[in-house]
Amino acid sequence: MAEPVRNRWAEWLLERRHGGDPEDLKSTLDFLIPVRDRVLRNAALTGGEILLDVGAGDGLVAFGALEIVGEGGRVHFSDISQDLLDHSRSLARQMGVLDRCEFVHASADDLSALEDAFLDVVTTRSVLIYVKDKQRAFEEFHRVLKPGGRLSIFEPINNFTYPEPPHLFGGSDVTPMADLAERVKAVYASRQPPEESPMLDFDERALFDLAERAGFEEIHLSYEAKTKPGNLEVDARDWETALRSAPNPFAPTLGQALVEALTSEEKERFVAHLRPLVETGKRRSRDAVAYLWTVKREEAS
Numbered sequence: 537m538a539e540p541v542r543n544r545w546a547e548w549l550l551e552r553r554h555g556g557d558p559e560d561l562k563s564t565l566d567f568l569i570p571v572r573d574r575v576l577r578n579a580a581l582t583g584g585e586i587l588l589d590v591g592a593g594d595g596l597v598a599f600g601a602l603e604i605v606g607e608g609g610r611v612h613f614s615d616i617s618q619d620l621l622d623h624s625r626s627l628a629r630q631m632g633v634l635d636r637c638e639f640v641h642a643s644a645d646d647l648s649a650l651e652d653a654f655l656d657v658v659t660t661r662s663v664l665i666y667v668k669d670k671q672r673a674f675e676e677f678h679r680v681l682k683p684g685g686r687l688s689i690f691e692p693i694n695n696f697t698y699p700e701p702p703h704l705f706g707g708s709d710v711t712p713m714a715d716l717a718e719r720v721k722a723v724y725a726s727r728q729p730p731e732e733s734p735m736l737d738f739d740e741r742a743l744f745d746l747a748e749r750a751g752f753e754e755i756h757l758s759y760e761a762k763t764k765p766g767n768l769e770v771d772a773r774d775w776e777t778a779l780r781s782a783p784n785p786f787a788p789t790l791g792q793a794l795v796e797a798l799t800s801e802e803k804e805r806f807v808a809h810l811r812p813l814v815e816t817g818k819r820r821s822r823d824a825v826a827y828l829w830t831v832k833r834e835e836a837s
């Protein structure tokens with residue numbers, strides 16, 4: 537079982553997330569880089585420190601951290617995907633920073649490969665959303681941190697947007713096609729039943745409580761929710777790219793979902809309606825995210 541899961545993560549992060557389109561990847565990074573910078577700022581990371589990035593993926597946060605910790609610091613990349621760890625290792629080699637990196641094949645909720653209390657900072661971005669046992673993950677973060685060590689997290693809060701009302705599909709108004717849209721949405725739901733999905737079983741308050749129960753005492757939470765009309769600059773997507781894209785590694789691409797849900801005549805009608813909305817960025821975005829940062833208590837004297 538482990539092999540397909542690993543490959544699925546690498547395939548999604550390196551390809552299906554942005555439909556293999558460099559333009560789409562660029563807009564993903566335009567969104568992600570400020571998020572990464574904020575996670576690192578909240579961690580108050582400084583030169584010479586040792587950081588663990590949990591679910592490091594292709595190294596967005598970890599490589600950013602390497603620049604800050606400098607020559608005297610170290611960064612541990614952990615992930616459940618060996619393929620992504622190998623990818624990051626080869627990037628680190630190309631960048632000439634391999635001697636300051638460690639790669640750990642581990643799940644966020646089982647960091648037993650790492651000793652207790654040796655890290656200055658733990659970061660994680662958009663990983664807990666895929667982890668079933670979030671409490672255990674927080675306990676592991678607490679265990680591996682030194683007293684006085686910091687944890688800094690970013691997670692999307694998907695249950696703010698779920699379920700989408702019947703007249704919307706990915707934020708686009710599909711009122712005249714709501715029946716077809718529901719059938720396409722049912723394909724996504726069949727792959728990730730909402731009642732079992734770790735992507736929907738928490739909100740910002742739950743993150744706060746999880747941190748507190750794991751033993752963190754000083755906890756900061758910043759929750760941001762917004763909705764806004766789309767615009768051509770930011771939200772327009774090439775249709776072929778949209779068809780090749782999937783919102784997460786467990787979901788089908790839009791193209792696959794359309795084929796699975798609709799007859800070819802229905803698909804033609806649905807696409808005739810949806811495509812111009814996607815291509816012109818005419819959609820209403822609605823999302824919520826949480827940043828949480830906290831400190832492990834200094835040892836009592």
Ligand SMILES: C[S@@+](CC[C@H](N)C(=O)[O-])C[C@H]1O[C@@H](n2cnc3c(N)ncnc32)[C@H](O)[C@@H]1O
Pocket residue numbers: 545546549590591592593594595596597614615616617620642643644645660661662663666667
């Ligand atoms: C959305 S990506 C985020 C990657 C990276 N943190 C970033 O900021 O770009 C989610 C990452 O979490 C990893 N992942 C998924 N489930 C995990 C788990 N249980 N433990 C550790 N990593 C996990 C995936 O392999 C993937 O690299």
